[in-house]
Amino acid sequence: MKSTRIVIIFFLCCCSCASKTEIRENRLNVYLTGSSKYFLLPPGDIENTMDMAQRISAEWQGKDYSFNTWIKADEAGMEMILLNELGVNIGELSYRNGFASFSSPVLPKSLKPEYIIADFQLCFYNTPALKRALEECGLSLENSGNNRRIYHGKNVIIEINKSRDTVRLVNHLRGYAYTLEGNFK
DSSP states (O other): OHHHHHHHHHHHHHHHHHHHHHHHHHSOEEESSSSOEEEOOOGGGBSSOEEEEEEEEEEETTEEEEEEEEEEEETTEEEEEEEOTTSOEEEEEEEETTEEEEEOSSSOTTOOHHHHHHHHHHHHBOHHHHHHHHHHTTOEEEEETTEEEEEETTEEEEEEEEOSSEEEEEETTTTEEEEEESOOO
16 A cells, blocks of 8 residues: 555656646747747736837848737737738737737738747746746846846847837847837836
């Protein structure tokens, strides 16, 4: 009888450990480098809630893009509506309950919402949670006031500079940058 209890306890311990690993592996993730798998943080780790219009100017592969967006982000999730210059909806992104979705009649189908969400988190999520998540994937975070730098070893791969009305993200590794304009207080 005693040996049966020990076997049951051992089995339960093994199963509970496996399920924690499995849950983590099923979380949404992106590769910030070729080998650094960043798991998206839960919405509750946002620094400040948002419900506002933003202007986005992006630079990628020698081309400039700009559009407007309405973003609502809080402890429950994130919703983003992308608008062209005339105010016409050109895409919608959602991140809730551990799931991400993106739809757009004009933007590439290959655009993965997880990467947009990851960049948003790098800019607007609280430092302790972000630092922990980056360390888990072999990266480090340097946060000094309104500036953040993400390192892979000694190399800066991402820089973020924030002010009251502008956030600028430069991804040196992937070769893109964008500027968000809004009232970030």
